[in-house]
Amino acid sequence: MSTVSAGPRTTLRSVADLPCPRGLPLLGNLLQLSPPRLHRILEQWAAELGAPYRFEIAGVPITVWTDTEVIQGIMRERPHRYRRYQPVEAVFSEMGFNGLFSAEGAAWEPQRRLVMQALSIPNIKAFYPTLADITARLRARWLRAAQRGETVEMTEDLKRYTIDVTSALAFGEDPRTLERDHGVIQEHLEQILPGVMSRINALFPYWRYVKLPRDCKLDASLAEVHRYVRATMERARERMRDDPSETPRNLLEAMLVQQQEPASGITDAHIAANVLTLLLAGEDTTADSIAWTMPYLAADPALQATLGDEARRVLGDAPVCPDYASLKDLDLFEAVCIEATRLRPVASIHSFEPLEDVTVSNVALKKGTRMFFISRPAMLDAKNFADPQRYDPYRWLRRHERDASEGEPQGAHDVRAYLQFGAGPRVCPGRHLATVEMRLALSMLMKEFTLELTIDPAKINEVQQFTMVPDTMPVKLAPRVQAA
Structure with a gap:
């Protein structure tokens, strides 16, 4: 039996000893749970009961944790002692994209090596000119919206941006969704994660027996996305035949090359699963x-002004960051x-x-005990972050300054x-690409525009769709007045 400890040792407890919100006989807490609000409900119970605690669905206990040391220890012991919650892999597999994110055991490591290579710093550095071009297309889209006085649904535009980036880097194809308003793959991708969330939390797999309208819509989107992925694979094979290269030029080519090795065991289904996984993650x-970031920027014109000045200092006359080194x-x-x-x-939930x-x-946990970690309580704990409720991006820069000067923590x-x-x-193997996109998109935005929300920020709802997303983010952009 392995042990992950946090704090002083006390008497060993069982899962049944943990506090539990009051529920109903047989059903437990099922009727109190709403998948779109799951993270909020779990956070509220943690505030009321403390952590760890448990809730129950039809007699099955699910433990809930908030301690940073515990989750760090468990993440270090993956994938050999812990795995992701089993229904995640089951649902992903059924939908046809059990790739790197959800794969467990021996299936995970070879996929990991390929994806890590594709998303490595040298690869992203070599890809930078294309990345800058896609960012320039996002700028052009926002300039048109600003000139027309249109409201930008920021989340949708940013998803188009990240799809174009991910596709061009990992698959050698740029779908150019930023240049079209309809008929783009993003319209189908956005149906998938809400469907994943719904099915992971379903009491039983009803969709195998009866299809609700939402299931029919999800199935149609899955079929369209799989057609898109298979067509992408075939075009990659054609390019490789027509223009052979000694080394693969992107992740998709690397997977297709590895597939040809003796006893590789890699099928088209494995490759398609990873293509779709990366599209969804990207x-x-x-x-x-x-x-x-939009509600915080909109609420702070002084921060917008500072960011605009900083973007002009780094970017100069260039519309986007001119080279990788300047990032x-x-x-x-x-x-x-x-x-x-x-x-x-x-x-918000691991x-x-x-x-x-x-x-x-x-707490003694049997093999297979379900464990949810809610991430926000630790990030709002004054033990971990000073003045935790305050939005203060400079706290992350002051940390670097302290490290450099070896001064006392503030x-x-x-x-x-x-x-x-x-x-x-x-x-996450894509963390470096993600931070590059953050730097590129936000510096371009702040150099070129000021922004304001067209909705009361209190009316923007957090929605759990496997990831935690805003239900809307409408923004008006205005060209930034340049100092003389």
Whole structure:
């Protein structure tokens, strides 16, 4: 039995000893749960009951945790002692995209090596001119909207941006969704993660027996996305035949080459699963992370002015960051986004289960016990971050200044409590690309425009769709008045 400890040892407890919100006989807490509000409900119960606690669905207990040391320890022990919550892999597999994100055991490691290589710093550096061109297309789209006085639905535009970036980098194709308003793959991709969320939390797989309208819509989008992915694979094979290269030019080519090796065991289904996984990851998490900065920027004209000045200093006359080397001077733009997602965590729930009997924080957990970690409580804890309710992007820069000067800390700043990219062996392989996109998109935005929300920010709802997304983010852009 393995042990993950946090704090002093006390008497060993069982799952049944943990506090539990009052529920109903047989159903437990099922009727109190709403998938779109799941993170909020779990956070409220943590505030009322403390953590760890449990809730129950039809007699099945699910434990809920908030301790940074516990989740760090569990993430370090993946994938050998813990795995992702089993229904995640089951639903992803059924939908045809059990790729790197959801794969477990021996299936994970070879996929990891390929994806890490594709998303490595040297690859992204070589890809930078294309990345800058796509950012320039986003700028052109926003300039048109500003000139016409149109409201920009920021989350949708940013998803188009991240899809174009991910497709061009990983698959050698740029779908150019930024240049079209309808008939783009993003319209189908956006149906998938809400469907995943619904099916993971379903009491039983009803959709295998009866299709509700939402299931028919999801199935149609899945079919269209799979057609798109298979066509992408065939075009890649044609390019490789017509223009052979000694080394693969992108992730898709690398997977197709590896497929040809003796006893590789890689099928078209494996490749398609990873293509779709990367499309979903690229489309959703980075776009939503950038989108969550908008309420904080809109509420702070002085910060907008500072960011505009900083963007002009680094970018000069260029419409977007002129080269990869200059990205290092855009720390503040990444900090703006990291701080927004500390308060509005896109990865708001992490779910695991042990592969053997374990003891965690003096709680005995049987193999397969379901474990949810809610990430926001630790990021709003004054033990981890000074003045935690305050939006302060400079806290991330002051940390670097302290490290450089070896001066005394100016309040708590425990980066281990920020788990938006995960930790341990299965840390997000796309984290560097994500931070490059944050720096590029936000520096371009702040150099060119001022912004304001066209809605009361209190009316923007957090929606759990596997990731935590805003239900709307309408923004009006105005050309920034340049100083004489």
